[in-house]
Amino acid sequence: MIRDEERAQRRTALRALLVKPLLTAENDADRFVLVRRHLAELRDWLSRETGWRLLADAETARLFKTAPTLSDATHPARGRAKEPFGRRRYVLLCLALAVLERADAQTTLGRLAEEVLNAAAEPGLDFAFTLESRAERADLVAVVRTLLDWGALRRVAGDEDAYLSATGDVLYDVRRPVLATLLTPARGPSTIDATGFEDRLTELTAEPVADTDDLRNQAMRRRLTRRLLEDPVVYYDDLDEAERAYLVSQRQAITRRIEEATGLLPEIRAEGIAMVDPDDELTDVRMPEQRTDGHVTLLVAEHLAVHGEAGTEELRAFVRGAAATHASFWRKGVTEPGAEEELLSIALDKLVALRLVEVRPDHVRGLPAIVRYTLEEPTVREAGKVRR
Structure with a gap:
């Protein structure tokens, strides 16, 4: 019985690391304790089966994962409202990390914003950023909240919403032990000689060449x-x-x-x-999901599962028809002219991320795994008869 319980605990700990490769004692207490308890077994399995490193100390447990491919952009970082990070947020994240590396033990959001602005103005960095618009401030806040979720910052006083409305500031502790674990490349960035982005990325992630x-x-x-x-x-x-x-x-x-x-x-x-995953936990994109976007995605998947592929205009018409049929259940505005564009775009983004479809310039092709969403024709039985 004890052995079964330990095996279940190790499975829970490994699943926790796969979902969130950086756990902290402060933000993820229960899962962190499990990882620490089974650290040796987890480290052995991960090293043997994946080549990934697992490091842990009194404050953090960090799984240094490597991406299977360098060209997959279908699983971006997301803010608390699940909105995907774009180029500006990724650049702001890098600049914020660079600034925090040199920051004092405490900093404010206002001070961090000023230092990010100074870093963005460095010669050779083609990045226009001013903080003059609410959208730019919202992007910086999204980055800061991500760092809070990761445990790299700890909020001491204030609230980010006050900063957004220009009515207040926020004080943070800078947690250096967590910051030190964030980079995951196989090599240190300072050792890279390449200049182009793709070449630098390749060198950062290159693994030793096996010779036997x-x-x-x-x-x-x-x-x-x-x-x-x-x-x-x-x-x-x-x-x-x-x-x-x-x-x-x-x-x-x-x-x-x-x-x-x-x-x-x-x-x-x-x-x-x-x-x-029978528990539907080890994923950042779920299928099926509830609400409007989830229902649209499921309907598009069913359509492509039956037809194999479809033209983009055909799919727009299909979504328009579905919106008219389900208007009383879906969110407001789905039958407005052009609404099908956003609905279809969200659905296809999810299906691409799940490796269920391939989007081409003028049509969409279903990939083999999409057949799991094929619906069989219903069987109507005559009244009073039972099929044996």
């Missing part, structure tokens, strides 16, 4: 395990020949180890593999 068959197979297994943990679906067509052959031959062993450690269940099909 055993090490090459180990590296391949780790890459595939990371993809199965991170990607909603891993299609064989997206892998190179060596990876595809290895995954096909080792899929039972790899998926079994993932299932035992995390509780994710393998869905293995001819086109690829998905590790499905």
Whole structure:
């Protein structure tokens, strides 16, 4: 019984790290305690199966994950209202981290804003930012609230809404132990010689080249395990020949180890593999969801599951028709001219992130995993008869 309880605790701790790779004793007390309790076992499993590092001290537990691919932009950071970060927020986040690295033990939002403005004005940084508009101040506040959620800042007094309305300021503690864990590259940025963005990113994330068959197979297994943990679906067509052959031959062993450690269940099909979470926790994009956007996404998925692909204009017309049908249940304004554009855009963004569709300039193509949303025709039984 004790062994089963420990196994369940390790699974809970690993799932917590996969959802939130940075846990702090202050913000995530229960999950942090579990990770610390099972640190040795978690560290061994992650190192062996994924190559990821897990570090922990009295204040933080940090899983240094690496992205399976460098070109996937479908899972951006999101603010508290779930709005995705754009370029300006990402740049502000980087500038804020640079400023906080040199800040005193405490700072205010106003002082941080001034120093970010000074950093944005540095020669060679093509970034126009003035804080003159409410939208710019809102972006800075979204970045600060993200740092609060991560535990890099601790609010001492005040509220960000007061700063937005220019009626007050906010005082923060700067938590340096947390700040020190935020960067996750394989190499320090100061050691990179490349100048172009793509080249610098490649060097930052480059891993040592294996020089024996055993090490090459180990590296391949780790890459595939990371993809199965991170990607909603891993299609064989997206892998190179060596990876595809290895995954096909080792899929039972790899998926079994993932299932035992995390509780994710393998869905293995001819086109690829998905590790499905029965508790629907290990994802930032859920399908299906409630409310208007969730219903639109499900209807579009069903349409593409049946037809395979559809032109963009056809899908707009489909969403317009669905809005007219469900207007009494959906949010206001869905039947207004042009409303279908936003509804369809939100739906397609979710379906792309879940690797269910591929969006092309003039049409959308369903990917193999979308067939799970195909609805069968209903069977109508005659009154008084029971099908055996």
